[in-house]
Amino acid sequence: MWSVLTKHIMKHKVHRSFASVLLSGRKNRSFPIRCPFLWRRRQHTVKAVQEPLACSPSAEIQHVDAMDTERFIRIFWKDGSQSLYPFVWLRDNCQCPGCFLHSAKARKFSVEDLNVNTGVKNVILSNTRQISVLWPDEHISEFDAEWLKRRCFSKESRAEIQEELFSPACRYWGSDLQIPVLSYEEVLRSDEGALKWITTLKKFGIVLLDGVPAAQGELITLGKRIGFMRLTFYGYTWQVQDKKDANNVAYTSEKLSLHTDYPALQYPPGVQFLHCLKQAEVGGESEVVDGFHVCNQLKELDPEAFHILSSVLVDFTDTGVDYCDFSLQSKHSIIELDDNGHVLRINFNNATRDSVFDVPVEQVQPFYAALKKFVSLMNDATNVFCYRMKPGHIVTFDNWRLLHGRRHYQSDERVSRHLEGSYLDWDVVLSRMRSLAQSLQAPK
Template sequence: MDFNRKCFVQTQVFCQLRFVVQYRQYLHQTSTQLFNKTASLMFARSQAKLLTKVAKIASISQPINRIITVEWTDGMKGKFPLIWLRDCSPDPVTYSIGPAMTARNLTMNEFDVEQSPKSVRLENEQLVIDWKDTQSRFDSDWLRLRNPSDEEMANRRRSVYLFPDSTWGKAEIERKLKKFDHNAVMNDDKTLHDFLEAVCLDGIALIKNGPTNTRAAVPDIGERIGLIQSTHFGKVFEVTTKADASNKAYASSGLLPFHTDFPSLAHPPELQMLHMVRKAEEGGNNFFVDGFQVAEQIRKERPDVFDILTKYSLEFIEEGYDVHEGPNGNPKRFDYNMSARHRTIKLDEHGKVIKIQFGNAMRSWFYDCDPEKIQDIYRALKTFTDYCYKDENVLKLPLENGDTVLWANTRLLHTRDAYRNAPDGNRTLTGCYFAWDVVKSKVRYLRRKLNLPSAQPSA
């Protein structure tokens, strides 16, 4: 090929490539504009479902000390910081809103926290703010739902975390323990929501009329809820009497003490589910106690003990091996050596009880404190245990074949009494664990999907 012909061909190829690149850029720009318009519309529609139409905005103030005051026609007022209004602006420059994602586009390293608006006005019943890089338009509903001056708003928003606002003793839980039908939980979203919400608020709920003599119930329910949390006992485990047991629960049919599972882990599973495959011929009843209730009783009646239980960490160790299904489906031996430290009662920054963790079988010899405090720690643990065994605190829950119970492992302590196996087979349960994040995510998702009154905005 001569030089001129070669140059001509290269020029043609280059022009074609440039056209393809420019066309792709055009498509990208067009689709981005369309996405932003769609996202903005989806954002507005999603918020409209969450709140009945409220009063109109009567007036707005110009910024004073970087605060805009909004007053509604029903007399309600709200103070909105400028920086918050810019950060939370419901526009596609600030947020990416789509079916699979809601995320803030702004980055803190580029965010001007001292910026001031170009203009602030009330226009078409909206608070309109012009910024240097975008325009914010806030509907009355949007502002009212997020009014920082409204204590009801704050309480409503706190409920998104699904943290219990009450505890229970024997009389209360026997009266209000929620029970659900297995088929309804598996096939009806509202029933699944109500079941999981009950676990969030009461720490426990029961499923009745499930399949019997099968180990499939736990993985089936687990898949319905979300991601099962694996441990060193596998994803789905079996609880039955074993000759070479790796855990006290498998070691004998004798009485077990009240405990939470896996205090030997730095991040123990927060919920446990058990399904009764085959109950014992006699005994084997399950018992539960609300550790939050016990903690509040001790706080009120024995503040000295409460101080110790919330101040000093205990070490828990668990060493051994277990044989369960490996990655290829075949039995595999898993060796482990777990060690972690936890306070028996864990508080949040406001002094609210948020976790209970204790298992005497795994409690270590090591106390990382002044030796003179060790006697007081033992006394406190004895008092804590005595409160757990008070009849007024204990729920007895016999499980029938096909029953499934889900409870909060970092709130409730559990045990079982001694049992006698039937001549033709051992008492057998299957179980698994979950994280609160998975369960609460499912509740929030179902609230939005079913448009329940308790649904909350995600942005």
């Protein structure tokens, strides 16, 4: 009720201001500072009404004007830069209580009510930290300078906020990797430690946590530190051991070739945890490859092979019984690209690549030649990093980016290699990263 009443009062004051201008016949006359709005019909470039609170110079506004023909509002910042904001985008993103539910940080204003060709009746600079827009239907929108600066449409600003939202760009590596090692206890107890872990994981694709109790269940604790784990047909956690009548090739002591996990799912898990509980006395070393780095090599060395692997859809399958019975089918390109042509995800597991292959017969031979080239590159000694996990280690890695494998090991009743594994989705991990960053930046 109060928000509705306030809205009517504000509209009333605006209308009185306009009436005063019309009666006086002096369009450029400024209103007293006590008036909450300073509208000048068709007079778009204005000065600040009052002195703002202190803020960074880059987010202080010098003046503002409306470009009616182009349908942009142009902001001149005190640091000398300029930003353009389309009328329609500003109207769509009005932050008033009637258009935006601040408790949920969600838009209430509907596209059905949006005039995509809207004009602007007036725009003023309330102070160096806020602009106010009067729309043709008399609706008023106010926008803070910091909010606008963060959403600038320049190429540089867009790249900056994308890095902030999705973490720094990948740092590629080969066999020369210096695997990042962090303290498990620090990750659990310190927000700074947890944030460093996730950002390092996003940048390098792999982080080893040390000092973990060598007992089952620690992955559940680690998963809760982020949010929640991914339930799959193998459960929330699963035991990687040499098993009789294994329902997965990982549950043997044989060599595991380089692969990504679970391409048989339409949406493969983004992050994988492996906790070493017992290590074999002989063999069992882990191998990892930066798949994005290898994709870049393939694109440079054999563009046609890269094109084939990024365009041909391959069938994957997984059938069996574990957490429950399952019969999975999916279709993915081996190299999956995003809308900008950058590598988004690698989908490759030779064990679950189906014998069903839904392509014209003449495409089969070229596909195999391209896949052979890709696998040869990923197995090149300059690309493979080998390490040996010890009880008390958890390796966390990007399942979309890294290919991982394992060397053969000797298994017997006395000493058998035992890892516990789990998955998380990148949505959950990146959500925690943003939440941690925001909480650490918030005033104490």
